[in-house]
Amino acid sequence: xxxxxxxxxxxxxxxxxxxxxxxxxxxxxxxxxxxxxxxxxxxxxxxxxxxxxxxxxxxxxxxxxxxxxxxxxxxxxxxxxxxxxxxxxxxxxxxxxxxxxxxxxxxxxxxxxxxxxxxxxxxxxxxxxxxxxxxxxxxxxxxxxxxxxxxxxxxxxxxxxxxxxxxxxxxxxxxxxxxxxxxxxxxxxxxxxxxxxxxxxxxxxxxxxxxxxxxxxxxxxxxxxxxxxxxxxxxxxxxxxxxxxxxxxxxxxxxxxxxxxxxxxxxxxxxxxxxxxxxxxxxxxxxxxxxxxxxxxxxxxxxxxxxxxxxxxxxxxxxxxxxxxxxxxxxxxxxxxxxxxxxxxxxxxxxxxxxxxxxxxxxxxxxxxxxxxxxxxxxxxxxxx
Ligand SMILES: NC(=O)c1ccc[n+]([C@@H]2O[C@H](COP(=O)([O-])OP(=O)(O)OC[C@H]3O[C@@H](n4cnc5c(N)ncnc54)[C@H](O)[C@@H]3O)[C@@H](O)[C@H]2O)c1
Ligand SMILES: [Fe+2]
Numbered sequence: 455x456x457x458x459x460x461x462x463x464x465x466x467x468x469x470x471x472x473x474x475x476x477x478x479x480x481x482x483x484x485x486x487x488x489x490x491x492x493x494x495x496x497x498x499x500x501x502x503x504x505x506x507x508x509x510x511x512x513x514x515x516x517x518x519x520x521x522x523x524x525x526x527x528x529x530x531x532x533x534x535x536x537x538x539x540x541x542x543x544x545x546x547x548x549x550x551x552x553x554x555x556x557x558x559x560x561x562x563x564x565x566x567x568x569x570x571x572x573x574x575x576x577x578x579x580x581x582x583x584x585x586x587x588x589x590x591x592x593x594x595x596x597x598x599x600x601x602x603x604x605x606x607x608x609x610x611x612x613x614x615x616x617x618x619x620x621x622x623x624x625x626x627x628x629x630x631x632x633x634x635x636x637x638x639x640x641x642x643x644x645x646x647x648x649x650x651x652x653x654x655x656x657x658x659x660x661x662x663x664x665x666x667x668x669x670x671x672x673x674x675x676x677x678x679x680x681x682x683x684x685x686x687x688x689x690x691x692x693x694x695x696x697x698x699x700x701x702x703x704x705x706x707x708x709x710x711x712x713x714x715x716x717x718x719x720x721x722x723x724x725x726x727x728x729x730x731x732x733x734x735x736x737x738x739x740x741x742x743x744x745x746x747x748x749x750x751x752x753x754x755x756x757x758x759x760x761x762x763x764x765x766x767x768x769x770x771x772x773x774x775x776x777x778x779x780x781x782x783x784x785x786x787x788x789x790x791x792x793x794x795x796x797x798x799x800x801x802x803x804x805x806x807x808x809x810x811x812x813x814x815x816x817x818x819x820x821x822x823x824x825x826x827x828x829x830x831x832x833x834x835x836x837x838x839x
Contacts, residue, residue: 477512596705
């Protein structure tokens with residue numbers, strides 16, 4: 455095996471009620487004033503109240519920015535950087551899904567490194583970001599433990615990646631499943647399949663390694679066990695806990711391995727049409743899996759077993775294809791929209807979508823070599839589904 459590196463430097467505080475530790479963690483990080491980055495829904499919900507309550511108890515002053523939008527823009531991050539500097543905050547708290555956490559991480563890096571957000575696409579970040587606590591309220595992106603943030607450059611219609619192994623990692627992740635009890639079924643479903651996509655791509659892509667394999671495989675089994683329950687019965691704390699742990703592990707896996715073609719195509723669609731990240735991934739996951747099987751059938755067979763498929767009497771190939779059928783059925787069960795239902799994505803644009811996805815560097819580590827033709831095949835199959 456080639457030489458690989460594995461990084462994990464975020465303290466994870468987890469379990470029901472762990473959000474009450476926010477204040478204590480802020481004190482430990484030496485904070486004098488915090489900026490909470492979240493969206494308007496969460497800001498006015500009891501979820502944000504739990505965070506602010508804990509900060510108050512610890513005597514940490516805070517301000518709230520509540521304008522995060524799904525697929526945050528570079529200009530949004532510039533705005534929160536200016537706010538953080540003007541208010542002289544020394545702690546960022548990203549509260550929400552990947553969008554809030556990514557905007558908080560990027561803001562924390564912009565404050566200490568300067569410049570505009572657009573200047574930081576895949577550029578080494580020289581100075582450590584401001585201390586940051588991430589508090590996920592979806593079980594999907596794993597952004598609370600990843601060293602990257604995905605931000606949309608609206609001018610270029612492109613999802614850029616702010617990334618650094620040393621200087622863009624959250625100091626603390628607080629993974630409290632009680633914060634997910636209010637997440638509606640459609641968001642639980644699409645973010646949950648995003649986590650599954652992270653785990654499957656981390657496990658099958660060219661740069662996987664034993665440590666990321668272990669995390670990804672366990673994440674897959676947790677998602678197989680709990681995603682449907684979390685969607686159908688959002689108040690099931692055990693299922694929410696399982697999904698939150700799975701998304702965190704899948705995040706730690708893919709950030710040290712990689713994601714592949716599913717993310718390449720969903721980044722294109724997210725940037726061009728503002729499609730939610732989880733929805734775009736869910737739609738293409740089964741078709742890219744199918745395309746990738748010839749590169750590593752044994753790995754896809756193992757994925758099937760982790761998902762709970764009985765291997766008895768099945769060949770490796772049959773098991774591998776059973777994993778694809780499982781994901782198609784899962785998408786139906788949790789009501790992921792079909793590509794045709796996203797009427798704003800027209801068939802005449804498939805060629806351009808395929809071309810742009812093939813140019814995405816994520817294509818390079820995909821399990822099987824993939825170019826424009828491979829993406830077109832996935833688009834056509836998803837469209838006919
Ligand atoms: N940095 C990373 O490692 C990484 C990995 C994957 C994806 N991403 C990025 O993350 C973003 C997507 O994040 P996401 O899928 O978590 O969704 P999101 O953060 O965009 O949130 C989607 C919606 O969910 C709502 N919501 C969140 N928590 C809720 C709760 N508990 N109850 C009710 N509503 C709730 C929000 O208000 C929002 O409207 C994309 O921009 C994507 O590119 C980042
Ligand atoms: Fe993702």
